[in-house]
Amino acid sequence: MPLSQPERDWVAPVARGPVDAAVTLPGSKSMTNRALVLAATASGSSRIGRPLASRDTRLMAHALRALGADVLEVEAAGPEAEAVGAAEEVRGWLVDPGERLRGPAEIDVGLAGTVMRFLPPVAALADGDVAIDGDPYARRRPMGPILDALRALGAEIDDGGRGALPFTVRGRGGLRGGTVTLDASASSQLISGLLLSAPRFEQGLEVRHEGPPVPSAPHLAMTVAMLREAGATVDDSEPDVWRVAPGGLKGRDWDIEPDLSNAAQFLGAALVTGGRVTVGGWPAETTQPGDALRDLLAEMGAEVDLGPDGLTVRGGSGFRGLTADLRDVGELTPVLAALAALADGPSRLTGIAHLRGHETDRLAALVAEINGLGGDARELPDGLEIRPRPLRGGVFHTYDDHRMVMAGAVLGLAVPDVRVENVGTVGKTLPDFTERWSAMLTTAG
Structure with a gap:
């Protein structure tokens, strides 16, 4: 179990009554980082409107700048452009890919799956060595399949035989491409990373998946849709096969949708408190996995309405447990597990064995932390089983x-003295989370 760090613990606020809040969320991390890669490998400049400015997206921007792209931030407070790293709130990023991708470069991917899986193919297109490393736990995340695939497509990579970070991509200014087969059952990012750079491969790309089903299918649909918007020719008509024709991408304007996965805890607060929460700007159609919250929360007993003001979720006097296959929406699991621990009946969440290879082993972490507060959760071969029990306060480790x-914040709505360890790690995708959370709770009463 990780060590508690009291000086950084955040006491999750208890709701004093039903919330009644309207919440605005920043842009989608998944869409922002895909748009950055497509912009940096296109011909001509691009504008990324309403992006997410967080640790993961800044790591991507810094990495692309290290490879020669010019990435500028336009602050919300004014029209002037400033180098990446200025304000947390931005209204747009301007990307000029420059004449060519180049090394040598050293890239820090942090703990960001999108950066560690999307950047190696980009680095293979650069002229020069690109050294890639990240946070200590990042060295345990699955990378072997994409490194082996890149080698089969003509890349030279020195990883010391580890199939993991750190490694060096010895770029030669281009990549042959062709056909490759890999097992992407650990992460859809292994395929998305190859697809995003595939238009620049000399022969294009045909990638075939062989193995258990690929998780997070909506993220693959997002990759394909954004490639097509950038001018690529993509054929995904055959199951588990994706073909991208060689050809240049065009610079364009990208308007990033709100991050729907980051809505989970806010909408979940309506269930826990028996209140109402509206998330503004919810798209009528989207490839984001977070859109599944509409059906999942309804199954737990919420009243869900998508209207001109956004998505509104209303709770009642209690809510049901959930039985669901979350293979396509695994990122929602922590918040749904927290809701399950507070529900009126048992829950069974399956299809999520791949979460053992995310930022941490999320299944083991959720079981340890829910049970550490007095709950009853256990691991299944591919998921979690959670039976509600009265909970008590304590440290909720975040790994x-x-x-x-x-997840800890959701539990804290109903359980006094839940102390969330190292709350700053939420800066990965939502830097001002605690401020937004507190603002929502000022509406409770």
């Missing part, structure tokens, strides 16, 4: 995982 912070 440097932003989604664990959000």
Whole structure:
């Protein structure tokens, strides 16, 4: 169990009554980082409107700048452009890919799955050596399949035989491409990373998945849709096969949707408190996995309405447990598990064995922390079984995982003295989370 760090613990506020709040969320991390890669490998400049400015997206921007792209931030407070790293709130990023990608470069991927899986193919297109490393736990995340795939497509990579970070991509200014087969059952990012750079491969790309089902299918649909918007020709008509024709991408304007996965804890607060929460700007159609919250929360007993003001969730006097296959929406698991621990009946969440390889082993972490507060959770081969029990306060460890912070906050709505360890790790995707959370709770009464 990780060590408690009291000086950084955040006492999750208890709701004093039903919340009645309207919440605005920053842009989607998944869409922002895809747009950054597509912009940096296109011809011509691009504008990324309403992006997420967080640790994960800044790591991506810094990495692309190290490879020669010019990434500028336009602050919300004014039109002037400033280098990446200025304000947390931005209204747009301007990306000029420059004449060519180049090294040598050293890239820090932090603990960001999108950066560690999307950047190696980009680095293979650069001219020069690109050294890639990240946070200590990042060295345990699955990387072997994408490194082996890149080698099969013509890349030279020195990883010391580890199939993991750190490694060096010895870029030669281009990549042959062609056909490759890999097992992407650990993460859809292994395929998305290859697809995003594939238009720049000399022969394009045909990638075939062989193995258990690929998780997070909506994220693959997002990758394909954004590639097409950038001008790529993509054929995904055959199951588990993706083909991208060679050809240049065009610079364009990207308007980033709100991050729907980051809505989970706010909408969940309506269930826990028997209140009402509206998340503004919810798209009528989207490839984001977070859109599944509409059906999942309804199954738990919420009243869900998508209207012109956004998505509104209303809770009642209690809510049901949930039985669901979350293979496509695994990132929602921590918040849904927290809700399950507070529900009126048992829950069974399956299809999520791949979460053992995320920022932490999320299944083991959720069981340890829910049970540490007096709950009754156990691991299944591919998921979690949770039976509600009266909970008590205590330290809720987060394992440097932003989604664990959000789960702890949800539990704290109903359980006094839940102390969330290292709340700052939420900066990975939502830097001002605690301020937004507190603002929502000022509406409770």
